[in-house]
Amino acid sequence: MESRIPEISTSKTNHKLNCSCFFCILSETIDPSVRRAKISQYLKQMPLIDDQEHVLVLSGLWKIAMAKPNDPEFPSLGIFTCMAKLIRKGVTHRTWLLRHQNIYIPYYAAHIIGSYTIKKPKFAKKAVKSFVVKPLLELLRGKISWVEQRVALRALAHLASHEATFEAVKVHEVEIIEAAINIACTCLNKVYDDFVGLKKSHRLKYHRNLLTRGLGGLELENRKAEEWASQLQCWSLYLLRCFACRERSLGLICKKRFLKDLCGMWGGISNPYSTSGIELLKTLCHIQMGRESIAGLQEVVECLCNVSRSSDERQHMAIESLVQLLEDPVTRYKVMDVVAPVLADLVELRDIKGKHHKVGKTIVHVLLRDYHKIKLCKVSLSKGTTRRLEELWDLKVERVKREKQMSVVEIREKEALSCVLKREGSERFFAGEVEKAVVKYSEALDLCPLKLRKERVVLHSNRAQCYLVLKDAESAISDATRALCLSGVARPHSKSLWRRSQAYDMKGLSKESLMDCLTFINTKGFKIPYYAAINFNKQMNSTWLFASAQSKRHRRRVKV
Structure with a gap:
């Protein structure tokens, strides 16, 4: 536990420090022990002296910390104590904070702490022993602005991620959890209202300079504001994950309103690998209380289902979450009717980007684990779910057995008849008889040998197009997803991507539509179809990070 940081005198001393002095110490080729002693002395004196050039030294230290976060030199010479005192000085002495360029100092100080504690537990332990947690908490409370909150969250999240320093953060657990939840839910509105939604002349100058580095x-x-707002939300979620992984404060994290809000917390296409709402939901799905809370919220389960059938980089997280819900006997049948039809579309998925395990086989196993109970009506499920599980059993069990027993001649006959039916389906479609085309494509799929993956891709994709024309978005998504699973991640079937993007748009799922559209565009190289560019711009506007905040501000103005 931290003890109280000693009060810092704000009076000037007779000693004069300046940035040129500090950078001379760094550049001189002198005895290493002398150099270290001078740096240590400088860091000790820095919080005690009011010098307008301190911000230049802090900026230099920030660059060093960012470039060499694993270098032990500065952590061993008292940089954490110096940064903690500077943050406290900025929070408690407003007159000093607004003098010269001191307004930048708390930001740089918290950023330096976060950079040095990102990987090394021993650095994190030094930081805690240097009393950094309480000053960071002051920034987390919003004592200055959202810009400082962002770097304070980052630093606290790093401290919470290490076993060696988690206890020091846990001391303030309830306050940190409540603050992180509040920031995650409100930060986009905050950044929009305090910066993005303002005219350039009304924006705080130091915010503008920090965001653009003076450019x-x-x-x-x-x-940059959009990027930082996303990071502010993501660091909040990461900090919550540090507690959730240790099954701490689940009563606060698993509140219904917050779990629903998590569904909309998306890192965006500029942060595809960042912590997001889906990642926290995945963490909760590995915990009993988390699974039970999520299983009771259909809106959250449906969100996981949508991401599991999309081109989102977090697809594997959503699938893993749904599998966890199905493997738990307490939650399995609470979510089966919603989850089973969706996961059934993914049973031929062989891998996901960066995930080379047999995803489809895992899904088949978990869906059909107690199929005999379902078959004997010992389990109550909807007719639609029961039918999908029966189709899955036939596809992955019965049909596999039948085709193994067939001769080469029989397989070729089925293939030929499937091609005839496919051609008839296309003829019906172009004749405007779309429903009859669906029947023909379905018959062709029933006959087409399982090993003919390319042919099955086309049949599913063609049937998806029929469903689009019939305005049956859910069936179109299902068929397009099955086609994409068959085509594989390395070379996704472009027509299926476009058709699923259209179907998602039809359902009002802008993010999923955008990700499919973006992946479709990537398959086209430099030649982007006009219709794809139109849809891309439409979905980008709908999924813009500040779209909701902008809409709220507009509604407030209308009321006034």
Whole structure:
């Protein structure tokens, strides 16, 4: 546990420090022990002296920490104590904070702490022993602005991620959890109201300079603000995950309103690998209380289902979450009617980007684990779910057995008849008889040998197009997903991507539509179809990070 940081005198001393002095110490080729002693002395004196050039030293230290976060030199010379005192000084002495360029100092100080504690537990232990947690908490409370909250969250999340320093963060558990939840839910509105939604002349100058490093430009400011707002939300979620992984404060994290809000917390296409709402939901699905809470919220389960059948980089997280819900006997039949039809579309998925295990086989196993009970009506499920499980049993068990017993001649006959039916289906479609085309494509799929993956891709994709024309978005998504599973991740079937993107758009699922559209565009190289560009722009506007905040502000103005 931390003890109280000693009060810091704000009076000037007779000693003069300046940035040139500090950088001279760094650049001189002198005795290493002398150099270390001088750096240590400088760091000790820095919080005691009011110097307008401190911000230049902090900026230099920030660059060093970012470039060499594993270098033990500065952590061993008292940099954490120095940064903690500077943050406390900025929070408690507003007159000092607003003098010269001191407003930048708390930001850089918290950023330096976070950079040095990202990987090394021993650095994190030094930071805790240097009393950094309480000053960081002051920034987390919003004592200055959202910009400092972002780097404070980052630093606290790193401290919470290490076993050696988690206890020091846990001391303030309830406050941290409540603050992280509040920031995750409100930060996008906050950044929009305090920065993005303002005219350039009304924005805080130091915010603008920190965001663009002095390069300026409205477009760059907005782009960086969007990136930082996303990071602010993501660091909040990561900090919550650090507690959830240890099964701490689940009563706070698993509140219904927050779990529903998590569904909309998306890292965005600029942060495809960042912590997001789906990742926290995945963590909770590995915990009994988390699974039971999520299983009771159909909206959350449906969100996981949508991501599991999309081109989102987090697809594997959603699938893993759904599998966890199905493997738990307590939650299995609470979610089966929603989850089974969706996962049934993924049974021929062989791998996911970066995940080379047999995803489809895992799904088949968990869906059919107690199929005999379902067959004997010992389990109450909807007719639609029962039918999908029967189809899955026939596809992955009975049909496999039948085709193994067939001769080469019989297989070829089925293949030929399937081709005839496919051609008839296409003829019906172009004649405007779409429902009859669906029947023909379905008959062709029933006959087409399982090993003919390419042929089955086309049949599922063609049937998806029929469902699009019939305005049956869910069936179109199902068939397009099955086609994409068969085609594989390395070379996804482009037509199926586009058709699923259209179907998602039809259902109002902008994020899923955008990700499929983006993946479709990537398959086209430099030649982007006009219709795809139109849809891409439409979905980008709908999924813009601040779209909701902008809409709320507009509604407030209308009421006024």
